[in-house]
Each structure stands twice: as structure tokens, then as C-alpha cells.
Amino acid sequence: MRILCRFVPASKQTLTPLIGLRSFTTTNRTTSRYRVARSKHVQPGMASATTLKGQPLDRPVLDSLLRRRMFYTPSFDLYGGVAGLYDYGPPGCALLTNMIELWRKHFVLEEDMMELDCTALTPHEVLKTSGHVDKFSDWMCKDPKNGEIIRADHFVEEILNQRLKGNLEARGQQVEEKEVDPAKKKRKVKETKAIKLDDAVVQEYEEILAKIDNYNGEELGELIARYEMKNPNTGVMPEPPVAFNLMFQTSIGPSSNAPGFLRPETAQGQFLNFAKLLEFNQQQMPFASASIGKSFRNEISPRAGLLRVREFLMAEIEHYVDPLGGKKHSRFAEVKDVELVLLNRTTQLSGKTNVETVTIGKAVSDGIVDNETLGYFLARVQLFLKKLGVDQTKIRFRQHMANEMAHYATDCWDAELLTSYGWVECVGCADRSAYDLTVHSKKTGIPLVVRETRAEPLVIEEFAAEVDKKKFGPFFKKDGKAVEAAIAATTQEQRESLAKDLAQNGKIAIEVPGVGNGTVEISKDLLVIEKRTRTEHTREYTPNVIEPSFGIGRILYSLLEHNYWTRATEGNDESRGVLSFPPPIAPTKVLLVPLSGHESFKPIIKHLSHKLRAMGISNRIDDSSASIGRRYSRNDELGTPLGITVDFQSVQDKTLTLRDRDSTKQVRADEATIIKAIQEVVNGEKEWKDIEKELPAFEGQDAEVAIPIR
Template sequence: MAEATVKKNAHPFDKSRLESLLNRRFFYAPAFEIYGGVAGLYDYGPPGSSLQANIIAEWRRHFIIEEGMLEVDTTIMTPSPVFETSGHVARFADWMVKDTKTGDVLRADHLVKGVLEGRLEGDREARGLAAIPMKEPEKKDKKKEKEKKKKGKGVELVQLTDVTRDEYEHVLAKLDDYTGPELGHLIKNNNIRNPDTDNEVTDPVQFNLMFASSIGPTGQHPGFLRPETAQGHFLNFSRLLEHNNSRIPFASACIGRSFRNEISPRAGLMRVREFTMAEIEHYVDPLDKSHPRFREVADIELGLLDRETQMGGKTDVGRISVGEAVRRGIIANETLGYFLVRIYLFLLKIGISPAKLRFRQHMSNEMAHYATDCWDAEIFNSYGWTECVGCADRAAYDLTVHSKRTGVPLVVRQQLKEVVEEERWVGVWDKKVLGKGLGREGAGVVRVLEEGGEEGLGRVKGELEAHGQTKVLVEGKEFVVTKDMLSVERKVFKQSVREYTPNVIEPSFGLGRILYALLEHSFWCREQDVDRGVLSLPPLVAPTKVLIVPLSSKEEFDPLVAEVSSKLRKAGIFSRVDDSNTSIGKRYARNDELGTPFGLTLDFASVQNRTMTLRERDTTAQLIGDIDEVISVVTELVQGTMEWADACSKLPVYDGTQAVD
């Protein structure tokens, strides 16, 4: 059902009611709870597991099947040299601060964001204005609010000056671009303290987010639990390329668990230490990043928050067609733009509200070390705008560094239609003179000069001609190369095969975050029954598609229940039977909480006339018809080939008079 229809008959959003429902119906719960639990670790119950599985199934259909991707399943435990090479050991870190008295650890950027947003909200309330846009009101316990304020928590009703207000909004708009020292400067200048204790915090220090481990009984092989699935793709590139008949472009895809040792996971499924990722690595020719299907999506508009807007201290989202965004250089290339649209269409298909979805471009300082352009699909929820999908142009970084470290070429070899002649500088060495002058160190000198490429050799030629020698730095040690050791000459090479390292476009999905945002977007309460919530999950992803409700537990109903269940199974529809003694209204209400979109009621008329009613979750409207006819209609509804309005034109409305006692 459309979100507007839900809201028309809905009680105002209450996050505490949603959390109560999710906990009570065991969508997910803290792991190891009876042992006191561990922050950032969660177990999914039956409805949560089914919801995640259905999201993954649609992800496979939408991306792997429709785009013809190659699926891989790579290992979680990864030897340390892999992440040393990729840069994760040195760079995969966040900035943290500590409470100077309690030692509590906080993530620096989250601390700044929380405190400044709280001050801005207090300023709005003090001036009698609305709270943060799109943030739906939550019920407040006045007693708890007072207690929070005593401890330095909550919203302080203090009116800010125009200058301070603008400064805070500017900081928040470009917060992701600040370095650790800059965050420390913000914390000191704005007197930002631990909101839980009102204590001062230390200067920010970096903390690597990977879980370290060891491989083997003696621990001689250090390793890490992977923080992403990407490296498994890259290390298997040559095999994947061969599997694809050495043709490019192509994409590999992987769905699996990843691990990040988050500093202070306090936002439910939005920040956890173990989670499921779905990642795509799309390999393209660096000279041609067009996409053959780009025209299909070029006219689709996206809400974009680009880099320049953020650097100007603003968060205004502009709507623009992806074709125009690529033409103007806002989005780097067609393939990146194509995947942004595919991400957008997927999120809408599973039930994310388009009004609460935007794409934010990374600023220069927050850009991953491998990326040349990156956009996050951010979904608005009670925690604010949250990154749920990243889409990056990783250039050739990963394949290049792994090839250099291992000596294994991770390249594409393309047969050229015509032989190409290329003239370039080459170094011609006199090995006897080189060996006599530099000995074993000569090999390192040769390697460094050759790695300098055309530009480097051209510079060396000039120095040899001008001074008769050049200086080369190898691992911090300086060597002198003379013109009798090396001459630099111009030579012509004929090339019939082009060899290049492909670039990579990577969409990366955090499925737990998407799942939680979907639950928030789907949740509402009927005005007449606020104690029971409704999850308006699309049939595509709903854990249970159909609830079968026999009006009586008498044996005469058993054959019909078995028949309907069997026919739904054969149609590939997951259903459940609720034959409990409670009223039919309560049975439907508790399944509305689980997001079950359709209900089938078997009454005494069903036994006599083989009729059955079909109930729609959001409107509670009911239709009636022959059992086989109703099953045919509900099958189409679940499969998405029919809308509820079409069902209403095929089946008559149930008016409550067909039942026979």
C-alpha cells in the first residue's frame, strides 16, 4: 500500500513501539543476551531471518541474474599480507576519544555530530520552531528528560546566535571531511563533552577496525576477519576473466559476512560488529567507462547531494537526471551512474520510501584511499541520514597493488585489430659495468628506474647528458648511476596485443542497515489500535506471504486447510496456518505485526460452497471467491503481476453474509 494511504489512518510514528514489536516478535535480539550480551552483535529470529533472506533473493534477481554477474563465495579469514597490500592495515581506521574520568570510548565524529545536532534541536525548540526536518516525533517521558538534563544529556533549550547556528550547520554538512586533528580542534573549541557524563574527552586517536587473528596452531600466520568481501574478488580476477572468456566488461558478486570492530556500536543494526554484505565488482576498460544499458536509465532522476554543496556548508539535495549528472561531470562516468540508478530501483522495489532516500557524494578527505569517485545511498531513519550502500570507482588500485606484491599479472590482454607502433624511451644497461660499480645493489637500482616509466627515463637521460651521472634512491639509500652504466634511447615497439589493468566500479550493500530502515519505513499503528503495530512490507520481501485462518478447529476444516496449504506451496508461496482459539481479529492483528500482506479465511461456507475470503493487510478490505480463483489471485498478488485494485475488479467484496453457521 502507498505510504500516504498508511499515514492518513496512522497514529504518529513511535520508535519505542517499533522497538517493542521487533523485540517481542523476535525479528532480532542482542546476541548472548542471557550472558549479558556484547555490544554490536545481534541474532536474527524467524521473521528477521526470512526478511533478510527475501531481501537477498531479490538482490540476486535484480543484480546477479538481470546483469549476468558471476557469483563467488570467498573466505572470511584472510592472511595479513592481503590487507597490508590493500592498505587496510594502515588506513582502515576511525578516530576515537576517551572520557577522561570513566575511560569510556566514543567515536569522535559521532560525538561531534550528536552534540551539535542536540544543540541545534534545543535552539529550534527554544525559538518555537519544528525539530530537525523529516524526524518524526517520539513520545517523551518528562521525568526521564529532567533526569537526562541533570546528567548533561537530552536537549538543552538554549537559543544560539545566528553566527553559532550557521557555524554548527556548516560543520555538520562537511563533518565527514574532517581529519582527526581537526575533529579534536572542533571538540575543544565547542566545549564538546561526553553527553553521558558531562566529562571532558581526550584528543582523537586512530583505531583500526579490523579483528586480528592468527592462522594455524602456532600462530605463525597472522590474519584478519575480513571487513569487506572485495579482496576475494580481486585475488580471483584472472580465474573470473578466464571464466568470462577473457571478455570485459563483466562483474563478480558476493554475499557474505564481514566484521568491523566498531568503537562504540550504539545504534542497533545501524552500527554492528558482524554483518552481511552484498558487493559487486564491475570491471571496465579504463579508456571506456560507458555502459551498454545506460540509455535505459539516463532519464531517471535521483536526489543528489554533491561534493561542492557540502563543502559550501549546505545539505540541499538537488534532483537531476542521471544522464545530465554524467554529462555535467557531477557523476564521474556512465557505469557509475548506471549502478546508482540500479541501486535506487532496488531500494524502492523492496519498500524503501523514495522521500527518505538520497545519494551523497564523498568529499576529498573522506574518500577511501582507493577511490576516484564515490557516492553513498543514504536512507533517513530515526538515527538520521545513514549510509546503507556505497558505490565507488576504485580505479585500478586493488588489482595493481596485488599484482605488484605477488608478481602475478592481473591484467586484460586484448588482441588489436591493427598493429600499433609506439615509440618510447628505454634504458640500455651495461651489465658488466653495473655489476662492477654497484654489485648486488644494481638490481634494485634497475627496478626503481624502470618503475619511473617514460617520464622518469626522460628525466634520467637529461641528467646523464648534462652531468654524466644521476642519483637513484632505493629504500632510503642513494646510489650514483653513471653514463657508462646506462644509456637512454628512443626505440619503436610494435604492439599487436594491448595489455591493461581494468578499473573497478563497486556497489557495496550493508544489508542489516537496509533491513532496519525498511522496518522503520514500513511501521505504523492504526488510530483505533495503537498497541498493535503494522508492518507494511511489500509482498516481495514479507517473511510470510499468506496467513491461512480456519474459523473453526473442527475436523471438517482439516481437508480444506491441507488443500489450500498444498496449492500455495506448489505455487511457491510461503504461508502459515493460525488455527488457535483466539478471535479472528486478534489472529490477523498479530500477523499484521509480522508484515503478512494477505490472509485467507476458511469459514463454514467454505466447507459447503468451496468459497474463501481474501484479506489485504493495510486496508483490511476483504474479497471472496471460489477457492481456486482466490488462490490464483493471491498468487499473482504475491508475485507482483497484479495490484490490489486489479484483485478488487476480479473478485467481489466480502460483506460478511456468506458465512453459514
């Protein structure tokens, strides 16, 4: 069976749901964008996530900080909230803005990409062609008793894992907490029953779990029935799985005959503008378009915080390249020495997760990464994530297995970031071949191709079939067109053989469904088939597309975890959270703190705030009555890298102290020097250690001195 859309079964042996989320990759759904990595992809020790300083990461504590400091907050909280919808508060929003600005500079500006802003509202027909209408769904079951709606694959996984756990308990063995998809972790279910299973059954269960991503709805239904899986919450078996399309449907315009969807990805608008962009680029190849915008997916039961949401920000690039000539990239040399941590296909096939650190130059020349253009973007993604402040020990590029990829895809790698939820797919980089342009062109009849003058005209020798129009039409009458089309559709091989027939027998037989008995005879006075030579001056081709696709919200969440750590304070039992964002990314750059509420400090603080604003440096005044130490630690939680304290000495000699968030060390200098230091740090030109060397240290009012970590 030919697969008509970009989605692909995870295994060619099974009729899989075909629910891949192409925007990140071209894989089936559960191993794609939404996959919070399964245990099989998880490295040993992963379950115990760590902070920036290697401390055990206490997610509930971090989460409480993030909500308290309003990095994010459940949307419509006042009305009880809606699962899978979150608002970003002031620091989260500023972080998002800084991330997007860096993305634009790093990709759009640097590569001279053509950015588009396309609509989220998308008519039915477009997503029908792309395959989303038919295939972009998950299998869900309804519980007949309480009406609960459950994702079928999650349900099977949950029940079997519970039974296996119960078996271990019954055998008196220690139960190891397995890494479970967080989307299933939180469903409230009854306690595990300790029931011993036969060894054969254990093996069956384990085999099913290993293949869980490969079952279609019918198969999941059979598993539920065969193993009598009952919903622990109700004690009854759920109804058979039905497909649930994950797109939000709506109607465009006043009549109901214009169904539409909210886009589940930002790529289609870019593909549809291909011809205009090529024209805009004065017909020059290669080129890339880019788009940043919201996408929408109606998750069945979203959990896992910011990692699995119904409305999310994406940034996608569609880089068009000539499929011939090995997909070289003119700037590959600039990145060839960038080192990446790769988890390749072969390693995964052997059931391992060993990674290797290798330069992208070597990865491409060794054939691990398919081509230079794909390799170039992998390296650029790596450099982008590094600039953002992603922990370099918590990033890997995982290659898709052959059965994860769409049939048309050449190669696909995910940048995965390690978090307390496991390895999270944050950027997908796929070589999607000519698929997308081809389907839209085929559907609309509008060519989406590049035409270029050949340096050397191409001389083609081929079998041509030509009918004698004058005789052909009158002979076949109403069937003429069908017969002619059948002739035109023959391949070169067929024509070669038909030419022989025609020469030997004076006639040929050709299959024309629907005409006569389905086979039509044509004599040589109606048709000539012969080898001819023609010269082609223009080359026409459908470009291939390399698609790096970024889940901005997921990167943002990973960034929060990667930059978080806790600091113990002297004379204080509680440890305090710090978010050590790189200064260029930090939501607020400078905290302005008057020593006290004394009137003489006010004009200085106001002046500094105004001066920094004029330079585009975001700052925040904290003139509350809390202690200096407490005010600083409040802003350490916000990730503010620098702090200025105004004290009585400032009033006298105009000097200021500057404090570093990470070391809590301070320097003291005159205003101009301090402002210059701030600007250099905020622009990423200098680090604190440079400032510390240049300016005199200050030991002062930071009452609660930090205890150095380890």
C-alpha cells in the same frame, strides 16, 4: 605524503584519522557507512519521520512491534545481551531471505555476474595490504575514573553541543532539538548546565562542530584539553585519544604466528580472485563478481539498533571495466530514462541540500555522474530499491564531496534512505579506479591485468636506454645493478635530456643513492640513449572497478520503517500496526484462518496449507481462539499480505474468502480462483486492486471493521 591505502583524509589540510570504511564508499569513517546522517545533510522537516501513510512515526511503538513479532531480537538476551549483536527472528529472517533472493535475481542473474563465497577469516597480510590494519580505526578515550570508553569525536561533539545548549538556555532562548547522531543520543549524561558563553566562544564551538569529521586523534585530544571537556558522568577529563582498530582479531591455526581478522567487508576476497575470474570468463571484459556474506566491525559503542551493528550482512559487486573509452556500458540505453533524486557535490559545497530529479541519461551526459557504467549501477540500485518496497519519497543519491573520496576514486554516490534516524547511507556506489588490484599485485608480485590483442598494433616511439653489458658490469662491479636500475627508472623526459647530455658531453651524471657520493658518472661507451620505435601487439591494462556495496541490514531496517503505518479500528481506541511489504518480499504470504475451532474446518485448512506449500508459497495457520479480527491484525503486524478465511459456507460450497492486508477488503470465490489470485499477487504479477475488480466482494466476519485513514 602519499596515501598508501584506500582510506582518505576528509580534508587534505588536516592529518585526519584515515578511517574510512571502504566497503560502502571510500570516505573517512564518520561520513561513511557508519554515518547516520548529520544534521548538515538532513532536509528540513526530517526530524519528524512519518509512516507509509504520512502519520507521525512513533519509533518506540514500531520498535516494540518489531521485537514482539520477532523481526529481530538482541542476541544472547538470556545472558544479558551484547551491544551491537542482533538475531533476526522468523519474519526478519524470511524478509532477509526474500531480499537476498531478489538481489540475486536483479543483479547476479540479470547481469550474469560471477558470484563468489569467500571466507570471513582473513590473514593479516591481506588486510595489511588493503590498508585496514593500519588505518581502519576510530579514536577512543578512556575515562581514568570509571574506565568508561568513549569515542573521542562523539565526546567532543556531545560536550560542545551541551555547552551551546546551556548557553541558549542561559540567554533565555528556545532550545531547538538538534538531530544528533543516535550513537551519542543514548549515552547517559547529566543534565545540561545553563551557562552563558561569549559570542566568540560560540563561534569557535560551531566551527569545531562543522569540522568534527576532520580531526585526528592528537587534534581531538588537544580540543579536549584546550576546552577542558570533562566527562559529565565522572567530572574528570578523559585520557588522550588512542587509535582503536575496528577489526576483530584472531589467530588462525595452532601456532600464534598466524594472526588474522574477521573481514570488515566482502570485497578483498573478490579482488584476490580477479585473475581466476577473468580466466573463468574466457578473458572477456567487462565482467563483474558479486558476493553476499557477513562482515564484522568491532564498534566502540554500538547503538542505533540495526543501523550500527558489529556483525552484518553485505552484498557487494565488483564490476571491472576498461579505463579507456569513457567507461561505457552496453546496457546503459535500457536504464537511461530512470529518474533519480540526486544531491550533487556542487549543491552540498554551497551548504544546501536541494535535490533534483533527473534521468540518469541526463545526469551522465551533463557530467554530474562521471560515467555510464557508474550511472548504470545507480539506476539499477534505484530499480532494486523500488522493487523491494522502499518509499520513493524517502530515497536520494548523495554524491561524495571531493574531500570525502579517496585520492584514487573518480566518483562516488550513496543511496540514502530517510528514516527516523535521518538519512541513512544504505548503498554506496564508487568508481575505485585501479587501486585495489594495483596494491595486491604490487604486494604479491602477481600481475592482475587484462591482456588483449590490439586490433591495430601500436607503434611506439620512445627514448630507450641500453647499457653495454660487457663493459658495464666489469666497470661498476658490485654497484652495477643499482646503477642500471637507476637508469631504467628514468622517465621519458629525463631520457630526452640525458640523451642530449650524452651527445654533447660524452657522459651523463645520474643520481644513484648509496653509490659513491650519490651521483654516478657514466660515459657513452657504456650506455646508449636514443629514440627507438617498437611495435606493441598486445595491450595490457589494470581494469578499473565500479563497486556497488549494499548494507542489507540497513536496507531491511529502512524497509520496516517505510512500510509501517497504524490503523485505527472501530469500537477500539488502540490503533494497530501494519507492515505493508510488497507481497513478493513479505515474510509470510498467506494467513489461513478457520472461523472457529470447529472440526469441519480442519481438513480444509490442512489441504490449503499443503497446496500452497507445494507451490512454494509460505503460509501460516492461526487456529487460536482469538477473534478473526484480532488474528488478522496480529498478521498485519507481520506484514502478511493475504488471508484466507474458512467458514461454514466453505464447508458447504467450497468457496473461500480472501482478505487484503492493506485495505482489509475481502473477495469470495472458489478455491482454484482464490489460489490463482494468490499466486499472481505473490509473484508480483497483479495487485490487490486487480483482484478486487475481478472477484466478487465479500462483507463478513472481519468483525472489527477498519476505519479508512484520512
